[in-house]
Amino acid sequence: MSNLDVRHQLTNEEEQLLQRATDLFPVLRKFGQQIDEDRHIPEELIEQLAAAGLFKLGTLKKYGGYEVSIRALVEIISEVAKGNGSVGWVVQIINGNNFNATLSLSPQVLDLIFEEEEEVRFCSVLQGRKVDFQKVDGGYLVEQGLWGFASGSKHATHALLNLRDNRSVKDNASMLLAVVPMSEVTIIDDWYTMSLRGSSSNSIQIHNVFIPDKYIVDQSENMYTNMNVLSNESEHINQYKPYTLIISTLTTGISAILGLARGGLEYFVETATRKGITMTTHSIQAEVGHIQYKVGLAAMKIESAHLHINRSIESLEYHIQKKQPFTEKEFAQIQTDIGYAAMLCTESVDMLMVESGGSVIADSNPLSQIYRDIRGGANHALTTASTGLELYGRILLGLPPQNLLTLSYRPILTV
Structure with missing residues (x-):
């Protein structure tokens, strides 16, 4: 039976993270107008969110994260959004993407990514607007690609992008996901909206970027592999894949x-x-x-x-x-x-x-x-x-x- 009281289902660490989110409420409310006017979250507020551990909720403990439950993730992010919707949206997207990238990528690739950055933050777009790419030796060459809307783009270190666009998904609905460092990505300043103005949900594009095979996940193959993980209990995270x-x-x-x-x-x-x-x-x-x-x-x-x-x-x-x-x-x-x-x-x-x-x-x-x-x-x-x-x-x-x-x-x- 569903229950509205989730406190007894959170660990002590998750309750502490929830309290940190609650403690930030006055600061989030104070920055409300500035966030909308600037159309992104001020860096000093990003630093406070990071110091509170709120970008590492969905990150594995082995990479310095908290690896919270899905239930805790919903409650903690909800508490952030009470103070400001744009901030809640960005914290939600980054944590959800980090968790989903963890489930999609190999341990070897994850090790490489998390070794490169003090704090990894993924933005993502799960359907491209227009992507032209070809398979080449060792990976994929994206000649040109355009995606929108990449929430949290101005605060991300990496992008998780579906190389299949509006034209190709009708023939193949499964995703071909690529990990691209934000240093290879151009952020288009086009997020002028009435809503979630500070979420940095800009369009992004890449041009002539080579992506090695190890940074590509073919979901159509990955799903069948993951079903075999159901009986493998060697790692806690495997049960979610x-x-x-x-x-x-x-x-x-x-x-x-x-x-x-x-x-x-x-x-x-x-x-x-x-x-x-x-x-x-x-x-x-x-x-x-x-x-x-x-x-x-x-x-x-x-x-x-x-x-x-x-x-x-x-x-x-x-x-x-x-x-x-x-x-x-x-x-x-x-x-x-x-x-x-x-x-x-x-x-x-x-x-x-x-x-x-x-x-x-x-x-x-x-x-x-x-x-x-x-x-x-x-x-x-x-x-x-x-x-x-x-x-x-x-x-x-x-x-x-x-x-x-x-x-x-x-x-x-x-x-």
């Missing part, structure tokens, strides 16, 4: 959205006890019946979203423990859970915006920033509710999936 795509869904979108909704509710509750409603006789918003109703409904939507997220995590943990592949329906249900959770969180903030009066439209109003950021987060391909609901409906109706993530994983799903 067959579930890399599910873990990508859980670690690269929903945590920040959950945190933004939680932050929006907390801010609204705080201000409702000291402001009235213009053009009425109500001097305290919190004493008005329809406000109480909306706060209760918003809270239930957020808590329901958390339950859906927890159900997905429990499903993942069950399959890992039993060393079982997912059925197609189970895989689709997790994707749908995440999109539906994002929809519930967005709806909760929408309701609170409506009840916040005219002052909420100011850029400086924290709820205004939360509203903009959660809207952008919920539009991410992995958290778009309509895509997930269509997928789940198709599976329930006995139709083939339309979702590329499900299609790429389909060869090793059970009926």
